Amino acid sequence: MALLDEADVLAPLPRVGPHFIDALERSGLFGRGGASFPTGTKWRAVTQRSRGDAVVVVNGSEGEPQSKKDRVLMSKRPHLILDGAFIAARVLRARRIVLYIGDRHIAARDSMLGALAQRTEPERGMVSLAAAPSRYVAGAESAAIHFINSGVATPTTVPPYPFELATLVQNVETLAHIAVLARTGAIPGTVLLTVAGGVSRQGVIEVATGTTIAEAITHAGGPIEVPRAVLVGGYFGRWMENDEAWRLPVACESGLGCGVVGILPVSRCPVCDVAAIMRYLAGESSAQCGPCFFGLRALAEGCTRIASQGSNPADLRRLQRWAVDVRGRGACKHPDGAAIFLSSALTVFAREFEQHRSDHRLRQIA
Amino acid sequence: MSTSLLSYTTRGAGAVSLVLLSAVVILGILSTQRVQGPLWPRFLTTGLHRNLALMTIVFLALHIVTAVVDPYTNLGWAAALIPFSSYYRTFWLGLGVVSFELFLAIVVTSLLRGYLGHRTWRVIHWLTYAAWPIGVVHGLGTGTDTLSAWMLAITLACIAGVAIALVWRVSSGSSDPLADARASFRREAR
Numbered sequence: 001m002a003l004l005d006e007a008d009v010l011a012p013l014p015r016v017g018p019h020f021i022d023a024l025e026r027s028g029l030f031g032r033g034g035a036s037f038p039t040g041t042k043w044r045a046v047t048q049r050s051r052g053d054a055v056v057v058v059n060g061s062e063g064e065p066q067s068k069k070d071r072v073l074m075s076k077r078p079h080l081i082l083d084g085a086f087i088a089a090r091v092l093r094a095r096r097i098v099l100y101i102g103d104r105h106i107a108a109r110d111s112m113l114g115a116l117a118q119r120t121e122p123e124r125g126m127v128s129l130a131a132a133p134s135r136y137v138a139g140a141e142s143a144a145i146h147f148i149n150s151g152v153a154t155p156t157t158v159p160p161y162p163f164e165l166a167t168l169v170q171n172v173e174t175l176a177h178i179a180v181l182a183r184t185g186a187i188p189g190t191v192l193l194t195v196a197g198g199v200s201r202q203g204v205i206e207v208a209t210g211t212t213i214a215e216a217i218t219h220a221g222g223p224i225e226v227p228r229a230v231l232v233g234g235y236f237g238r239w240m241e242n243d244e245a246w247r248l249p250v251a252c253e254s255g256l257g258c259g260v261v262g263i264l265p266v267s268r269c270p271v272c273d274v275a276a277i278m279r280y281l282a283g284e285s286s287a288q289c290g291p292c293f294f295g296l297r298a299l300a301e302g303c304t305r306i307a308s309q310g311s312n313p314a315d316l317r318r319l320q321r322w323a324v325d326v327r328g329r330g331a332c333k334h335p336d337g338a339a340i341f342l343s344s345a346l347t348v349f350a351r352e353f354e355q356h357r358s359d360h361r362l363r364q365i366a
Numbered sequence: 367m368s369t370s371l372l373s374y375t376t377r378g379a380g381a382v383s384l385v386l387l388s389a390v391v392i393l394g395i396l397s398t399q400r401v402q403g404p405l406w407p408r409f410l411t412t413g414l415h416r417n418l419a420l421m422t423i424v425f426l427a428l429h430i431v432t433a434v435v436d437p438y439t440n441l442g443w444a445a446a447l448i449p450f451s452s453y454y455r456t457f458w459l460g461l462g463v464v465s466f467e468l469f470l471a472i473v474v475t476s477l478l479r480g481y482l483g484h485r486t487w488r489v490i491h492w493l494t495y496a497a498w499p500i501g502v503v504h505g506l507g508t509g510t511d512t513l514s515a516w517m518l519a520i521t522l523a524c525i526a527g528v529a530i531a532l533v534w535r536v537s538s539g540s541s542d543p544l545a546d547a548r549a550s551f552r553r554e555a556r
Contacts, residue, residue, distance in 0.1 A: 133465035133555040153555040285553065294543075 002188030003176050010118055013086055014182045020048060021093050024178065027187045032250040033059055033171035034137065034236055042163045042170075046092050049166040054094040057148065057162075057169040058085045060101040061132035061139035062288045064234045066260045070172050074101065074108035077176055078115030084175025086123040087182050088168055096126050100144050100169075103131035104234065112137060136235075136284035137334050137339070141169040143286075154286045155332035161242045167351040173259075191250045191259060195220040198227060198265035208357035212260060214246035228266045229348050233257030235277055236337040238344035239270075264280070267315055268348040271356045274342070275303035281338040291329035296338050298322060303342070310358030319353075320346060372436040377510050379429035381520060385504055386422040387469070388524035391498050395531040399541045413508055417460065419473055428467055458507030465501035468493045 025040030058081065062070040069334050085097050100118075101109045109129070116127060130148050132138050138153035141162050141179060147153040162169050170178075181187045190206050193216055200221025213230065217223065219348055230245035231237060237257045240248070245261075248254050249299050264270060282296035299322055302315045323343045325334045346353060393415035402408045433439060434446050441459075445452035449467070449498040450460035472493055479487045502525060542548075 135551075135555045147555075152552050154552065233520050246514060286545045287552050290544065293547060334506075 001148075002180055002190055002206075003073065003080070003173070003192065004076055004204070006077075008079045008115075010079050010115075013083060013121060015339075016087050016091055016182050018047065020087070020182065023181065027181055027253075029177055029181065031171055031172065032177075033169075033174035034064070034193065034233070034258040035257075036252050037255070039170070039288075040165060041293065043092065044167065045163045046166055046168045047163065050093045052093045053093040054089075054166040054168065054241055056085055056088045056092065056094045056097045056173065058097065058099045058101075058143055058172060059139060059141075059144060059168065059169050060099065060105065060112070060172045061144065062105060062136060062258075063132070063136045063139040064100050064258050064260060065136075065229070066113050066194060066196045066231075066234045066262055067258045068194045069204045069259055071102075071108045073173055073176060073192060074105065075111045079113045079118075080176045081112065081172045082115055082119060083182070084177070085127075086119075086121055087113070087178060087290060088170065088175065089123050089126060092166075092168060094126065094168075096128070097123060098128055098130050099150055100130045100132050100148065102134055102138075104134045111305045117220045118203075135286075136157035136281070137286050137332065140332055140334075142332065145171050155334070156289060157331040170312070191215055191256070193250065193256075193259045193261055196265070197231070197263040198224050198268075199263050209249075209251055211250045212246060213248045213250065215251060215353050216261060217246075217263065218244035223263055223265070225265045225267060228268070228270060230266045231260070231262035231264065234260035234262070235281060235341060238340055239264075239348040240344070241348055243262040269307075269356075270345065270352050271303070272307045272348065275300070275307040277301045278338065278342060281334075281341070286332075286333060289330040290337070291326055292335040295322060295329070295335055299326070299338070299342055306353060306356050308358070311354055311356040316346075316353060367476065370478055371414070372432045373438065375432040376436065378428055379425045379432065380505060381510065381511070381517060383422055383425045384524055385520060386425060387498060387501060390419045390422060390530055391494060391528050392531045393418065394494065395528075395535045399535055399538060400543075416476070417528055419476070426469070430466065436483060447486075455508050458504060461507065462502050462504035465504055468497035468500070472497060500531050 016274040020212060025122075027040070029039040030031070031039055037152050059154070060070050060074050062068075067328045088094065089097055099112055101112060104305055109131075113129065114318065116124060132144070132147065133151060133153045137143050137155050138147065140155045143153045143155040145162050145167060146156050177187050192204055192206050194204050195217065195321060196202055200223075202220070205216060205219050207219060230240050230242060232240055232245060232248065232254075233256055237255065237260065241266045247250055250256060264273065278300040280298070282300040285293045285296050287293045299319060302319045302322075306315050307310065307339050319342065323339045329335060380527065392409055397411045397415055399410060401411055428463060430446050434441050434443055437452065441452060441454060445454070446463065449463040450456055452459045472491060475487055475490045502521065505521060506512055509517065512521070
């Protein structure tokens with residue numbers, strides 16, 4: 001496969017000009033940070049506003065707890081990512097490149113800095129490093145920019161979106177795809193997935209676009225026991241019934257988010273796991289907006305009451321209602337992501353949520 | 367218009383302005399404390415705060431215009447616009463001009479808050495704590511009715527109202543329910 005299995009060679013950058021954005025738009029490449037935003041559209045917006053002062057943010061913050069693919073890619077293909085960043089800087093006429101790498105991703109950071117030290121292009125002088133705080137929302141575009149500008153990784157209100165202010169925030173995997181496009185004239189047509197939970201070989205795999213989730217799970221050695229459901233897109237994604245998930249093709253419109261595919265084995269309790277994840281997401285609110293801070297906490301408490309004291313109709317009704325009410329009421333999409341995650345859980349695990357017993361042991365997710 | 371009617375209007379509008387301005391200040395303080403109850407939703411505090419402030423402008427305009435056009439006073443427009451330029455009670459009347467202009471600055475910057483940004487607006491809004499007491503002292507110093515029992519009662523009630531609200535606000539500290547959580551997130555996310 002084009003990204004993970006090839007050697008990370010240091011070679012002169014291909015010549016690129018403004019027409020590269022046409023190729024990028026034609027390629028149909030979409031962002032791999034989670035939002036699946038069309039990359040060409042973003043570049044077009046940045047280049048229209050750049051007066052030689054654009055900023056390229058290489059987003060390797062990877063704050064999603066179940067995702068590993070950005071770290072793996074930074075460790076294995078640092079030059080390819082730097083190629084993408086340098087190409088972006090040339091095409092978009094940038095004056096600054098910021099490597100925004102999660103502060104716990106030490107190996108990935110060292111790999112990137114090691115590769116950077118070998119570079120001789122003028123863009124090398126534009127590069128600075130920013131250690132992204134290991135908080136869930138720190139990877140959001142506006143949080144990355146807020147951190148770089150003000151030292152605090154809290155999301156800010158959009159619009160204006162960063163790309164409307166001549167700032168390109170691009171996930172490291174997306175940059176790698178861009179580099180391949182510039183070198184070969186075609187995007188690799190692959191997607192990096194992190195396979196988590198009940199599979200034989202947990203970790204990062206690269207699959208061709210259009211591969212089904214079932215085939216991807218087979219690449220990861222298959223499930224270790226009968227799966228109960230599949231979490232597609234990580235904590236920002238949604239739960240799916242096995243059958244629906246197996247058929248799902250790996251593609252932009254499939255809502256794969258950051259590419260996490262989590263397999264929940266039947267031996268685990270979905271209610272307890274969902275409650276633990278909701279507590280985590282509530283704790284990751286940056287406490288800027290009331291509906292997010294209080295709403296997610298109330299949702300987490302409702303889930304936890306059901307998990308620890310047994311199901312009750314009042315909490316179930318409240319969860320159903322609040323999981324819809326809280327959406328769209330934060331400055332960023334953190335509450336929306338958590339609410340959609342919970343809504344999908346309440347649908348897929350409806351039976352478990354209704355029948356959960358108080359003597360059920362409260363289990364923490366690993 | 368008869369001189370006495372103009373004079374009564376000046377005094378009446380001055381008294382009403384004092385009451386309204388005090389109410390605006392009290393409501394402003396209440397809004398920072400997120401006061402609410404079953405019959406008093408939170409938007410009522412901010413809505414009243416804003417609308418009463420705009421209404422105060424009307425009464426202050428009435429107060430000033432009637433004072434200037436009153437031929438008996440012979441103040442002239444300059445005295446109404448330039449602080450401490452009046453021949454008549456230079457100091458006390460000058461305080462009224464200062465108070466009015468500070469208040470005008472507060473209202474105009476509030477209307478333009480979206481363009482100014484929150485921080486700038488907030489700094490200018492602190493001028494309230496100068497505009498209100500200066501206005502009260504202006505009334506005490508130059509008011510025709512100051513020593514009449516009813517005006518004295520109104521003035522004291524206004525002072526007491528704002529003082530109680532202020533003491534309560536200072537003693538109850540920050541009411542932002544997210545303040546602690548936000549501060550701790552900000553400490554960790556850097």
